[in-house]
Amino acid sequence: MSEHMGHPDGPTPLERFLNGILPENPVYRQILGICPTLAVSNSMESAMTMAGAVAFVLVSSNLVVSLIRGLLKPHLRILVFTLTIATFVTVADRFLAAYMHEMSRKLGPYVPLIIVNCIIIARCEVCAAKQSVITAVADAIGQSLGFALAMATIATVRELLGFGTWFGLSVMPKAWPAWVVMILPPGAFITLGLLMGAVNWIGAARAGKSAGGGGEAKKA
Amino acid sequence: MNHLGALLLLAINTALINNMVFHFFVGNCPFIGVSRRIDTAFGMGCAVTFVTAVAAMLSWTCTYFILAPGAPLTTWAWRQFNPTSQAVVDLSILNYVVYIFLIAAAVQLVEMYVRKFFPALYKAFGVFLPLITTNCVILFVCLEIMKHVSGATGPLYWGPDEALVYAVFAGVGFLIAIVIMAGIRQELDHCDVPKPLRGAGITMIIAGILALAFMGFTGVDKGLEAMFGK
Amino acid sequence: MSDKGGYIKQGWLVLVLAGCFGAALAAVHVGLGQRIESNKLGDTLGQVPKLVPGAVEGRSELLGGRTVYRAVDSSGRTVGWVLPVGGGGFADRIELLIGLDASAATITGLYVLEQKETPGLGNRIEEPAWRAQFTGRSAQRRLAVTKADKPGADEIQAVTGATISSRSVTDIVNDAVGRFRAELGASRQ
Numbered sequence: 332m333s334e335h336m337g338h339p340d341g342p343t344p345l346e347r348f349l350n351g352i353l354p355e356n357p358v359y360r361q362i363l364g365i366c367p368t369l370a371v372s373n374s375m376e377s378a379m380t381m382a383g384a385v386a387f388v389l390v391s392s393n394l395v396v397s398l399i400r401g402l403l404k405p406h407l408r409i410l411v412f413t414l415t416i417a418t419f420v421t422v423a424d425r426f427l428a429a430y431m432h433e434m435s436r437k438l439g440p441y442v443p444l445i446i447v448n449c450i451i452i453a454r455c456e457v458c459a460a461k462q463s464v465i466t467a468v469a470d471a472i473g474q475s476l477g478f479a480l481a482m483a484t485i486a487t488v489r490e491l492l493g494f495g496t497w498f499g500l501s502v503m504p505k506a507w508p509a510w511v512v513m514i515l516p517p518g519a520f521i522t523l524g525l526l527m528g529a530v531n532w533i534g535a536a537r538a539g540k541s542a543g544g545g546g547e548a549k550k551a
Numbered sequence: 552m553n554h555l556g557a558l559l560l561l562a563i564n565t566a567l568i569n570n571m572v573f574h575f576f577v578g579n580c581p582f583i584g585v586s587r588r589i590d591t592a593f594g595m596g597c598a599v600t601f602v603t604a605v606a607a608m609l610s611w612t613c614t615y616f617i618l619a620p621g622a623p624l625t626t627w628a629w630r631q632f633n634p635t636s637q638a639v640v641d642l643s644i645l646n647y648v649v650y651i652f653l654i655a656a657a658v659q660l661v662e663m664y665v666r667k668f669f670p671a672l673y674k675a676f677g678v679f680l681p682l683i684t685t686n687c688v689i690l691f692v693c694l695e696i697m698k699h700v701s702g703a704t705g706p707l708y709w710g711p712d713e714a715l716v717y718a719v720f721a722g723v724g725f726l727i728a729i730v731i732m733a734g735i736r737q738e739l740d741h742c743d744v745p746k747p748l749r750g751a752g753i754t755m756i757i758a759g760i761l762a763l764a765f766m767g768f769t770g771v772d773k774g775l776e777a778m779f780g781k
Numbered sequence: 782m783s784d785k786g787g788y789i790k791q792g793w794l795v796l797v798l799a800g801c802f803g804a805a806l807a808a809v810h811v812g813l814g815q816r817i818e819s820n821k822l823g824d825t826l827g828q829v830p831k832l833v834p835g836a837v838e839g840r841s842e843l844l845g846g847r848t849v850y851r852a853v854d855s856s857g858r859t860v861g862w863v864l865p866v867g868g869g870g871f872a873d874r875i876e877l878l879i880g881l882d883a884s885a886a887t888i889t890g891l892y893v894l895e896q897k898e899t900p901g902l903g904n905r906i907e908e909p910a911w912r913a914q915f916t917g918r919s920a921q922r923r924l925a926v927t928k929a930d931k932p933g934a935d936e937i938q939a940v941t942g943a944t945i946s947s948r949s950v951t952d953i954v955n956d957a958v959g960r961f962r963a964e965l966g967a968s969r970q
Contacts, residue, residue: 362751365579366687402794409684410795413655417648418802422809425644429813432820440694443647447685449580493900511901516573517763524748524755532747569873644810648802769899770871770945 344469347458351473358481359530363449368482369519370441375498378486379479380434384427384442386475388419389451390468396459397467403460412455413446420446450474488522489513556779558716564772565717566724573762577687578725582732583754585679592733593726594672595679598661600722603689606657607718610650610693611700611711618642618649619701643701650693658684692721731761824894825865825878826850832880832890833861845964852880859883864961865894868953871945873897875906879954881920885962891915891954896946903946911940915954920962923955 342350357363367385371377392415396403403411424442427435435442445451454474459467490496493513495503512518571577578599585595616624620641629640662680666673673680683689695717699709709717735757744753829839829852836852843849850863861883867876875898880890891912898904905911914937918924925936926948932938939947 362583363580365583366576369576369579399794399798404794407792407795410655411798413651413684414648414795414798414802417651418806421644421647421806424647425809425813425817429816429820432824440691443694444577444687444690446647446651447687447690449685452685509901511899512763514900515762515766516576517759517766519576520755520759520762524752524757524759527755528745528748528752530747531752535747641810644806645803648806773869773871773945773949776869 344466347466347470348473351470351475351477352480353477355474356477356481356530357450357474358478359527361450361453362527363453364478365523366444367441367448368478368485369516369523371438372482372486372489372519373493373514374490374496375483375486377434377437378482380427380431381438381441382475382479382482384420384423384438385445385448385450385478386472387423388416388445389454389475390471391419392416392451392455393459393467393471394464396455397462397464400460400462408460409452409456412452412460416451416455417446450478484526485519485522488526489518493518554712558712560772560775561713562716562720563775565720566727567765568768568772570724570728570765571688571691571721572725572728573758573765575691577691578728579687581679581682581686582725582729582758583751586729586732586736586754588737589730589733591675591679592729594675596722596726596729598665598676598680599683599686599688599725600719602654602657602661602683602686603692603718603722604715605660606650606654606689607692607696607714608711609653609657611696611709611714613649613653614646614697614700618646643697646697646701650690650697654689654693655684657689688721688725692718728761732757825863828878828892829863829880832863832878832892833882834889835860839863844961844968849961861889862961862965864957866953866957867895868949868956870896870949871898871903871943875946875949875953877950877953877957879915879957881958881961885958885965886920888915888918888920888954888958891950893950898943898946902940903943905940905943906946906950914938920958923959924951926951 351357355361358365358368364385367381371381392412395415396412399411420443423445424435427438427442454471458470462470487497490498491502492510495501495507495509510518513522565571569575572579572582581595581599586592614622616622618625620643621639622642625640625642629636629638658681662673665676665680696709696714699707699713703709732754736754739753748756826839829850830836833852835854837855839850839852841848842851848865850865851859852861852863854860862881862885864879864881865876866879867874869875873896875896876894878890878892878894879888880892881887882889893907893912896904896906898906914932915924918937919935922935926939926944927933927936928939928944929936930938937947937951
């Protein structure tokens, strides 16, 4: 977790932006938004399209919520977040259906599921409802990039091993027997689990080097 | 194949073969978060099943009567203003917004009901009950029902009975998944899991192995259909 | 829960937002609706020229309560038919487009619209080489699936390791073609 670095209101916009990419990565660190991460990460193309959709919804929702944050009443704020997010997801879904029809069919029901994607509601609640527009948008962009990075890592592994391609371009040699399980649900779960372990291990090694002691102990 | 048989096949299909967690990847957040102990996992599974059933019925009704293209209530209302119009009234752009509100309403309803009639259970659930609103399973079920009601005809069309069976057994499938995972994780407490994998990492790997096992159910419904005749 | 009056007073924001967002969504629907519809139709109608030789477009018609596409050439003459049909596969539903010649005596092509079969095994029914087995087959007799190396005149060689998916497709084709021929014959009397 990044420190305040003396800023009175918490992390600066730039810090929030950088935080979202690795230190507070929504998938690997906060363990949010796992559903689309597993579902559409069997090819880079669909993974990046999903990341784009999530980015659009996250940034727009944070923007709107931050703009009206003065008017939010505590009891109804979740309702307002949900209404905003649902609207932008509908827009994104219609847009994909109109201009990227093939992708829209591949992504299927997972685009509307962005509405209940924990990342977006969490960012609205934690950041956008309390911070200025610039901070909220910077946070949203950072988290989106973090999400895209997580999707890219998982999709790269799954597509390379499962299809032998990357972004549809053939990479693996012809002799490579495609690991079909990578494209299927079990491959998704196992890949994510192992990558989470890898990220934790790297994080612990880094913290161990700088603090000269035990790294972050993740909850067992 | 009579109607009851078709419903039974739908139930088996939804709970086991196309399991919500292991096939469709929905419901992962509570799956990771609430699967530490069997009793909380079982409670969560039951709550999700109940809420899904209520939300599915609400959303089927809304979709059929109001939102679908050519829905009865909206067409009737439109004809009051414009008696000669032959236009197909289509409110389906509002689908997602309406569904998420119905889900929030269903969670509120269930919360009030549980608080009134099962206060001990309500205390045990704590913060989990409102959290079910963001559970992907429920929205996924509503979307699936939408696919089979909005503009669907013939064998693709689902009446309220199919929708209810689908919703309940989607919850049952989630319950099975989360309870199995809880049972395994309770045993894991005695094992030496490598530090980087503790928590979410090992849960995902186990989920992968379970998903592999559940893949063995593929084709069972087709076999059953062949066995018991069309 | 807090006071009812508080909720009404606080609810104005939700109502205003609902109104604004509703208007925005309506605008999106009006703006993009056409394009989405034509995309959806393009999936099926775009295949008609590839499934029936000589066809330039498909016209949607109802026959026996089901939608079929009449394939016509540039002068409007019927050169064939395309049937959109579906049925149960191994894993989930399979949706197909079957191309027939004008008298529905020969199958001119097969296209898989949607399938969720096992990747690497069942989903090989989408491969052009496998689908090409259906081209030129007689529509007057039921086709059977075989694992033999050299399939007969009315036999389709199954995808290796995906016999059930292959059988599902063939069953869907047999049923749909048989039903269509019966209805076409009935409608011409």
